[in-house]
Amino acid sequence: MGYPDNVLARDEQVVLHRHPHWKRLVGPVLILLVMTALASFGAAYVNSLDWDGNATTVVSLVILAIWVVIVGWLSLWPFLTWWSTHFVITERRVMFRHGLLTRAGIDIPLARINSVEFRHGIVDRMLRTGTLIIESASQDPLEFYDIPRVERVHALLYHEVFDTVGSEEFPN
The missing domain is CATH 1.10.287 (Helix Hairpins)
Structure with a gap:
């Protein structure tokens, strides 16, 4: 299921869309x-x-x-x-939306991300899931739990941040 286009900016493309890991179910x-x-x-x-x-x-x-x-x-x-929780990475930002009756969310521009970490224990490693920790310029680190294939998401997000910071849209 793709993320709805109406929440994306013009010419913004989804790079990754995930629900929390199935272990929550x-x-x-x-x-x-x-x-x-x-x-x-x-x-x-x-x-x-x-x-x-x-x-x-x-x-x-x-x-x-x-x-x-x-x-x-x-x-x-x-x-x-679970179905209404979305972790989305675009080429411009990281979006997290959750909630069924009352929706909440946060958007983090890629240019504002200072560091990206992940953490997972032995059970999470066997299930290929974990916690993604994103530290942005103006906030305490945000932890996103039960992200499927957290190591791949970490690497993808790191590369997106590295590619974005040097682009014309987000100069240093």
């Missing part, structure tokens, strides 16, 4: 599977009882309502949050 998927199994077991158990038809229906609807609330809150919401 492991917990929500496990919750979805466990809650679905529990709800299915509960519904099957209720249907096996010799209850009145209305009682069985009411209890089954309660189980369904509990499943919808828990899955919506602990699985669907994190997925939509």
Whole structure:
């Protein structure tokens, strides 16, 4: 999925667009599977009882309502949050946008970036993800967590910054 063109300046090209790493979705998927199994077991158990038809229906609807609330809150919401989080590098700036109902974001012009670092532990290295740390001229370092292939993004961003600083658009 490409980043929307309406947020880009005229003649600005996207170099990289990433969502956070899929590891953020492991917990929500496990919750979805466990809650679905529990709800299915509960519904099957209720249907096996010799209850009145209305009682069985009411209890089954309660189980369904509990499943919808828990899955919506602990699985669907994190997925939509993941889907609406964007880390974008263009040839002019770094953009980070996040939020579902309330959007927030930051843009960092490449010419303002002083240093680019990355950090990842052993698990992040196995999953090829990590934290990207960008220090700009006027701000404390910004940390962007769970960036997929963080080493490649680090190298790409470093080269974009190095190429931009000497260009005619951003003279030294």
